[in-house]
Amino acid sequence: MYNLGLIFRDDDDYGNKAKFCNENNLKIVEIEKDERGRRFQIQEIDSPTTEEILNDLRLRRRYECFEIINRGQPWYETLTQTQKEELKIWYKDWLDVTDKYSEGISIEYIIPTRPSWIK
Numbered sequence: 001m002y003n004l005g006l007i008f009r010d011d012d013d014y015g016n017k018a019k020f021c022n023e024n025n026l027k028i029v030e031i032e033k034d035e036r037g038r039r040f041q042i043q044e045i046d047s048p049t050t051e052e053i054l055n056d057l058r059l060r061r062r063y064e065c066f067e068i069i070n071r072g073q074p075w076y077e078t079l080t081q082t083q084k085e086e087l088k089i090w091y092k093d094w095l096d097v098t099d100k101y102s103e104g105i106s107i108e109y110i111i112p113t114r115p116s117w118i119k
Contacts (some may be wrong), residue, residue, distance in 0.1 A: 006042045017042065053107070057097050060111075065094040068118055070103065086115045 002020045014028075022041060023030055048056070055096050069091050076084070093112035100110040 061094045
């Protein structure tokens with residue numbers, strides 16, 4: 001149907017090409033115009049840089065962990081000692097995710113599992 005590197009114009013079935021790219025982890029990039037006008041090309045999606053991945057991990061940590069960790073003393077007073085210990089370990093694991101990623105450990109192995117009792 002379509003292929004990587006294909007050059008086309010915006011009036012050449014753009015919607016179906018966009019759908020193809022979405023389904024195949026590709027992108028459409030506008031390239032230099034020619035005498036007939038605008039042109040586009042199907043290209044590979046660039047892999048994220050290490051810094052982009054680390055920034056994503058930091059953002060994820062902020063929303064998945066810090067919003068719970070920073071709930072305040074009244075919330076902490078409702079927890080059992082076991083829950084407090086689990087929370088402390090989970091928090092420490094979240095603090096270590098960027099270091100673990102920098103050491104080459106795959107993301108799917110470094111994202112801490114939230115304790116089941118946290119709502």
